[in-house]
Amino acid sequence: xxxxxxxxxxxxxxxxxxxxxxxxxxxxxxxxxxxxxxxxxxxxxxxxxxxxxxxxxxxxxxxxxxxxxxxxxxxxxxxxxxxxxxxxxxxxxxxxxxxxxxxxxxxxxxxxxxxxxxxxxxxxxxxxxxxxxxxxxxxxxxxxxxxxxxxxxxxxxxxxxxxxxxxxxxxxxxxxxxxxxxxxxxxxxxxxxxxxxxxxxxxxxxxxxxxxxxxxxxxxxxxxxxxxxxxxxxxxxxxxxxx
Amino acid sequence: xxxxxxxxxxxxxxxxxxxxxxxxxxxxxxxxxxxxxxxxxxxxxxxxxxxxxxxxxxxxxxxxxxxxxxxxxxxxxxxxxxxxxxxxxxxxxxxxxxxxxxxxxxxxxxxxxxxxxxxxxxxxxxxxxxxxxxxxxxxxxxxxxxxxxxxxxxxxxxxxxxxxxxxxxxxxxxxxxxxxxxxxxxxxxxxxxxxxxxxxxxxxxxxxxxxxxxxxxxxxxxxxxxxxxxxxxxxxxxxxxxx
Numbered sequence: 001x002x003x004x005x006x007x008x009x010x011x012x013x014x015x016x017x018x019x020x021x022x023x024x025x026x027x028x029x030x031x032x033x034x035x036x037x038x039x040x041x042x043x044x045x046x047x048x049x050x051x052x053x054x055x056x057x058x059x060x061x062x063x064x065x066x067x068x069x070x071x072x073x074x075x076x077x078x079x080x081x082x083x084x085x086x087x088x089x090x091x092x093x094x095x096x097x098x099x100x101x102x103x104x105x106x107x108x109x110x111x112x113x114x115x116x117x118x119x120x121x122x123x124x125x126x127x128x129x130x131x132x133x134x135x136x137x138x139x140x141x142x143x144x145x146x147x148x149x150x151x152x153x154x155x156x157x158x159x160x161x162x163x164x165x166x167x168x169x170x171x172x173x174x175x176x177x178x179x180x181x182x183x184x185x186x187x188x189x190x191x192x193x194x195x196x197x198x199x200x201x202x203x204x205x206x207x208x209x210x211x212x213x214x215x216x217x218x219x220x221x222x223x224x225x226x227x228x229x230x231x232x233x234x235x236x237x238x239x240x241x242x243x
Numbered sequence: 244x245x246x247x248x249x250x251x252x253x254x255x256x257x258x259x260x261x262x263x264x265x266x267x268x269x270x271x272x273x274x275x276x277x278x279x280x281x282x283x284x285x286x287x288x289x290x291x292x293x294x295x296x297x298x299x300x301x302x303x304x305x306x307x308x309x310x311x312x313x314x315x316x317x318x319x320x321x322x323x324x325x326x327x328x329x330x331x332x333x334x335x336x337x338x339x340x341x342x343x344x345x346x347x348x349x350x351x352x353x354x355x356x357x358x359x360x361x362x363x364x365x366x367x368x369x370x371x372x373x374x375x376x377x378x379x380x381x382x383x384x385x386x387x388x389x390x391x392x393x394x395x396x397x398x399x400x401x402x403x404x405x406x407x408x409x410x411x412x413x414x415x416x417x418x419x420x421x422x423x424x425x426x427x428x429x430x431x432x433x434x435x436x437x438x439x440x441x442x443x444x445x446x447x448x449x450x451x452x453x454x455x456x457x458x459x460x461x462x463x464x465x466x467x468x469x470x471x472x473x474x475x476x477x478x479x480x481x482x483x484x485x486x
Contacts (some may be wrong), residue, residue, distance in 0.1 A: 036379075037389060061372050079389040082397060086375035087384075090340075097336060129304050132329035136279075141330075146280060146322040154325060 002177045004199070004236045006119035008148070008168060010183035011134055012126070013206030016102045020206070025095035026053075029064065032091035037079040040071060064088040100137040103205065108243035109225040110143035116240050121148030123168050123181065125159040125188065148172055162192040169196070182228070186214040194219065201228065245420045247442070247479045249362035251391070251411060253426035254377055255369070256449030259345045263449070268338035269296075272307070275334035280322040283314060307331045343380040346448065351486035352468040353386035359483050364391030366411050366424065368402040368431065391415055405435040412439070425471070429457040437462065444471065 012018035030045045038045065045067070052066050064085040068076070075084075113120060120143055124131050131151045135141050150168045157164045169176060176197030183189025184207040194200035194217075202211060202218035211221070222228045232238040255261035273288045281288065288310070295309050307328040311319070318327075356363060363386055367374050374394045378384050393411045400407045412419060419440030426432025427450040437443035437460075445454060445461035454464070465471045475481040 036384070065372075077390075080375070080392040080394075080397075082371045082375035082394060083378065083384060083389055083392060086372055086379045089372060090376055090379045093336075093340060097333075097340075128325045129308075129329050129332060132323070132325035133333055135326065136329045136333045141279070141326060146326055147320075149323040149326060151323075151325060154323075 002175060004118065004180060004232070004238060005178040006121060006148075006172060006174055007113065007180045007182060008121045008123045008150070008165075009181075010185075010189055010203075011122060011124040011131060013184040013208070014182060014189075014203045015106050015140065016100065016134075016138055017206050019208060021096075021100070024099075025092045028095045029088040029092040033064070033084050033088040036084045036087035037075045038068075038071075038073055038084050039075040040073050045071065061085070061089055097137060100134070102138045102140060103224070105225040105243070106138075106140065107143070109229060110140065112229065112241045112243050113238075114143055116238050118238060119148065119172070120144050121150065121168065121172065123150040123164060125152040127151075128154040145172075159188045160192040162196055165193045165196055165198060169198075182222075185209070186211050186216045186218075190214075190216045190218045203228075245418060247361065247423060247475070247481060248421040249364060249391075249415060249417055250356065250423045250425060251364045251366045251393070251408075252424075253428075253432055253446075254365060254367040254374060256427040256451070257425060257432075257446045258349055258383065259343065259377075259381055260449050262451065264339070264343070267342075268335045271338045272331040272335040276307070276327050276331040279327045279330035280318045281311075281314075281316055281327050282318040283316050288314065304328070304332055340380060343377070345381045345383060346467070348468040348486070349381075349383065350386070352472060353383065355472065355484045355486050356481075357386055359481050361481060362391065362415070363387050364393065364411065364415065366393040366407060368395040370394075371397040388415075402431045403435040405439055408436045408439055408441060412441075425465075428452070429454050429459045429461075433457075433459045433461045446471075 009015060026049055027046065030042055030049060034042060034045065048070055049063065049067050052063050052070065056063065056066065068081050068084060110120060122135065122144060128151050132149065150164065152158045152164060155164065155167060165181065169179060180199040180201060181189065181193040182201040182203055184203050186202060186209060190200045190202055200218045202221045204221055204223055220231050229240050233240050252258060269292055270289065273285055273292060277285060277288065291313055292306065292310050295306050295313065299306065299309065311324050311327060353363060365378065365387060371394050375392065393407065395401045395407060398407065398410060408424065412422060423442040423444060424432065424436040425444040425446055427446050429445060429452060433443045433445055443461045445464045447464055447466055463474050472483050476483050
């Protein structure tokens with residue numbers, strides 16, 4: 001078995017609880033809008049916002065505008081709607097930018113991996129600056145190889161196209177067997193790297209869907225990074241300190 | 244002389260030092276980009292950013308991308324440029340959203356005006372949610388009449404078109420002589436409201452240009468809101484508490 005040299009990670013719902021976090025940000029936005037004068041029950045506003053999100057793409061400023069158009073609250077006779085939208089946007093931003101933290105085991109795990117000589121990179125789907133800003137906000141940049149950040153939008157290749165992983169391996173001068181990929185989505189994160197010969201790890205903690213409906217089999221399934229640390233020690237001979 | 248009933252304010256460089264503040268945000272962004280690996284002297288990066296700003300419209304994320312394209316720093320062989328851009332964006336955001344405070348005399352002045360029975364509104368040029376978010380971040384919304392926020396982008400009328408002030412007066416059911424307008428720009432904020440018969444006040448503290456080149460004469464010029472408070476007491480009979 002060739003030596004494991006590098007691990008690449010997905011970001012969303014793998015390094016921090018993105019889905020849970022976005023829900024919290026939206027809830028804080030709804031509460032701020034009500035405090036700013038929106039005269040409707042929180043649950044009704046929250047439900048309508050979920051509908052807007054399901055129907056339109058992700059630009060939250062316009063989402064809040066649409067939300068007000070749909071709700072047609074009586075308060076708009078007395079309050080400029082921009083004040084309500086702005087209160088929502090500010091609360092959303094504050095939550096998203098200032099309560100963003102990784103899963104608690106990520107920084108010590110990354111620190112231990114670096115000490116063990118493992119190279120760390122990112123391979124993620126999303127908008128370039130948005131994904132990079134998450135890494136900055138999560139405080140994870142110092143652990144990562146600054147040239148080994150692969151973002152689908154920046155490369156013009158989308159998950160789960162295997163070209164994305166092929167390109168990452170080539171840029172990092174790695175054989176597939178020398179690299180592990182860790183992600184939360186069976187459909188997006190497992191099949192392609194595994195087919196290339198990489199070690200594919202499914203991180204279930206933040207996953208929206210289980211493995212069963214997809215029929216996809218990862219090399220390993222983990223609930224947290226302490227489990228992955230044990231696998232790395234026992235199965236891949238990585239001299240990893242406990243954390 | 245009819246009784247003064249309401250005062251409308253501009254936001255930028257009238258209620259907070261917008262220009263100085265944006266300069267600080269850009270400086271913090273440049274420093275964060277250098278910390279993230281940009282291997283060039285701070286002054287050179289700052290100067291190039293000023294050039295980008297002079298040549299392109301205000302979308303800072305793309306500004307930072309353009310900045311890197313123009314600088315072509317050697318570090319891009321080792322660092323994904325998105326990490327540098329994201330570090331700049333995060334620092335810019337943090338400064339802009341979390342160090343935003345009004346001039347120190349604004350909250351006590353607004354509080355005293357409200358106690359004296361003066362109605363307070365905003366008439367400002369700019370993007371709707373951006374301007375409204377500034378009011379939220381500055382903590383000034385509780386002092387304002389929530390229906391009396393007039394934003395050029397939201398109304399489809401730009402400064403210094405007098406229609407903007409006419410519309411505000413109509414919506415607030417005011418005669419021009421019953422209302423004062425306070426702004427920092429001789430060209431944008433003085434001529435139109437004065438021509439309509441409103442009381443036009445030039446706030447010089449954050450002004451980029453003096454009165455002389457424009458030849459425009461306001462009804463009053465003030466260096467800060469303590470000066471305006473004195474004018475309101477002495478010339479308009481407003482029973483204003485000291486602050």
